[in-house]
Amino acid sequence: MLASGRSRLQASRSVLPKQCSHTTQASNTFKAFYATVRGLRDVAPPEDEPDPAANDFILSILKANPSIRDTKSYLASFGPRALPTRQKTGIPPDLTLPPLPTTASRDVTQLQQTSPKPSPVISSILNPVYRRTALVKLQGPFTDRQLESVTRGMVYLEKLGLVSVIVVELDNWVRGEPGEKTAVLEETMRIVSALEKQGARARPVLQAAVRLGPKPNDTPPPEGGFDVPEAHTFPSDLVSIRSALRAGEIPVLPPIALDSFCRSVRIHSNDVIAALARGMVEAVGSSGAAGHKTGEPAAQSEEEVDLTPLRLMIINREGGIPSYARSGLPHLLVNLSGESEYIQETFHPSWKTTHPTALSNLSLARTCMAYMPPTSSAIMVSHRSPKSLIANLITNKPELSSSLPHALLQNNGKLTEHTPTILRRGSPVRVVRTLADLNKTKMKALLEQSFRRTLDEEAFYARLEKCMDFAIIAGDYAGAAIVTNESAPGHAQPIAYLDKFAVLPKHQGDGTVDFLWVALHDESYGLGLSFSVNPNGGKQGKGEGRDLVWRSRVDNPVNKWYFERSTGHMRMGDWVMFWCDAEKHLKTEEGRRGSAGLSYLESWETGRFATWADVVPKIPSSWK
Incomplete structure (x- = not known):
């Protein structure tokens, strides 16, 4: 009996390390899966342990319900491109290797035949894609739960090839209050921490990336009809952002700028974002990269990210811009070239309480869209609808078409106060x-x-x-x-x-x-x-x-x-x-x-x- 009990104890001890090892392996796999964007694509959990986050990501894509045209448009912007041919190094062409032994050759052939081939659909989603940038205004304050939801959306977008450049803003910040700069930096670090908890790699860019005041020797824009940014940036100011993007990190910027005395001062995030929108486009143009005018992506190296902003995302607590035609529910699609002034004229006074920043964000979108490529778009979305960002990225359309019959839109359960507003440069x-x-x-x-x-x-x-x-x-x-x-x-x-x-x-x-x-x-x-x-x-x-x-x-x-x-x-x-x-x-x-x-x-x-x-x-x- 004693020997039998001892043998069972030894058997249980021999099993215990395996169980612990299995648990540790699952935990490490989970962490590795979220480590970076590349890890999200390359590392998969074991087949017997489905990953809920991966399932949620794929379901978010399926819910977007992209058409064939939407899919082609997405692949045209984010699909892999032929990279410049590189000089191959390694075995000289005149060097012949001895043939493999018969058994080794048979093993290699059998391995090639038995290796599972991934689904083409899964491969197109998870394989490395052409990476492009989005300017994001994170307009809080958000609770920890709300921030978790928003940052998860940022990670999903990064999987699809859209890397966010985030500028922080809080509605309850008071200009000139004691400890103002400290509060700004603390909120920046809080967002960095929230991103890292979701598996992303984030970098706080605490030095000023923009300079206060108009750009030297600047001339009025030829298009007109929008507010010129009250800050500017030079290509050398974007080194930290470029470095973060090349390292696979999401840059998070506080709303600070350098004044004429080279002091860091807090300014409104709208001025920072508008200056970045212009500066990032001009930086790509000055470097001679193809595609910066038409929005057509050029071939890029594996480490490079297209600095030209493809999206402007305004994530806040208000949601989209209220519309008089929808009894205060949000506009679905805004033609910035033909509707901006009319939206301001028909903005109901009561909405200034419920949507206090809607018009300033509308002006921001109009300014940024004037510099960004014609194919770009802006989205104003509530923190309650982070998955709408995925649908907009894939389809580049609003959740509901604004040209549908009015009665159908009013009685549609999808149209709520949290429905996003899409803004396009449009045409008169x-x-x-x-x-x-x-x-x-x-x-x-x-x-x-x-x-x-x-x-x-x-x-x-x-x-x-x-x-x-x-x-x-x-x-x-x-x-x-x-x-x-x-x-x-x-x-x-x-x-x-x-x-x-x-x-x-x-x-x-x-x-x-x-x-x-x-x-x-x-x-x-x-x-x-x-x-x-x-x-x-x-x-x-x-x-x-x-x-x-x-x-x-x-x-x-x-x-x-x-x-x-x-x-x-x-x-x-x-x-x-x-x-x-x-x-x-x-x-x-x-x-x-x-x-x-x-x-x-x-x-x-x-x-x-x-x-x-x-x-x-x-x-x-x-x-x-």
Whole structure:
């Protein structure tokens, strides 16, 4: 019995080290998995121990639900690139090695055949990618739990190739209070510690990276319309940031700058971020790196990070910019070139209490976007929605399209006070009402590139001379919507027909489509409603809305997009006819009936389908 008990004790002792070793190995694997971005890609936990953080990361990607176009766009920015060929060193070409023994050759062949091949999807997510930078304004104060959530989002973005350059800001900081600088540095170190707890490598950049005051010999920007940064930076000031990025570390900067006496003084983080946005772009341009003007990434070495900011992220407690059109819920997508001033004019006084920094952040985004590449974007997001950053990075779109029907957006559970606001540089949008105001050459190029067909120019413009109602032009003919008046037999009022809706291929995906459709809504079937005041010209929301009708080929891939924005559709042979009901008619009828609700067919709808079905198919083609 004693011998038997002793043998069991020895057996248990022999097992115990293995269990401890297994636990230690799992712990080390967990820590190694979070050690660096490269570790996140290269080191995987054992198959029998699924890592919850890795699962959460992949689920966040899947929830973004990227389309094929979104995926191609992401890979174009972050996909691996061919590196410059290097001179290979090692075995001279004239040196021949003896053949391997037969057994060794057989073992190598068997090992190659039995080695598991990773899934292409997993490989595309976890393999090293082209690394680019994002400027992040971390606008607290945040609790430890909130900061944990935010920093986890930063780590996820780093996995996907977007490295954050973080500038710290606290809303409760008071300028000039005793111990101000100490409080700034303590908060900086707190964020560094929070990042490291999430497995990232972070570096506090405590020396000033920007200089107070305008840049010497600076000239007014050619574009105008934005606030010039009140600080500046030179390429030599960015050495610490470059060093941190090359070392695989996230730089965290306090909002300090050097004044004219070379003293470190605290300034607002908006001035630091605006100066960095300009300075980082100019630093890349001065170094001669390709792609800094167009936003197209160039080949880079394994240690290098593209310093040109691709994203501006404002993470705060307020969320996005409230919109009068959504009863105070956030704007989904903002055209900075055409909507900034109007947003400021329609900003409700009560929002200055609930969203005190919304307008200053809007101004910051406009300034930064003026220097950043046209493909870049900004996002204003609450700390409650850190995973929205992943969706925006992959798709470069808002969570919900701003061009969806207003009623659908208002009743959508996804639209909450924490829904992020996406801001794009965009293009000015204007409304013209005569053919003489159109540039026929540019319009022809736009239509032919968009539809990939040859325009029958003479017949097309001869027709518009007779029946054009208005045209909406985005930018320098980056997109256009043309609406005509089609006469209907037996009806005094003509049909509002969307003759052309076109966007240049290079602008498809940059928000131009949504900007154009929202302006079309405000000028046609949405006219007359309080939230349909187009700030870009036209009738300024005054008038009566009209039903808008258009047709599309049954095999047109854009039809899915039309289905989501139309009130209804009807198949007519090789065509699909779409329409959008005049929203003011529906609102008026709904108010008149009260609790009785709308009927299936209102009096003003009687006979309109038959009229449309008679007129629309007879409209001549514009193509040769």
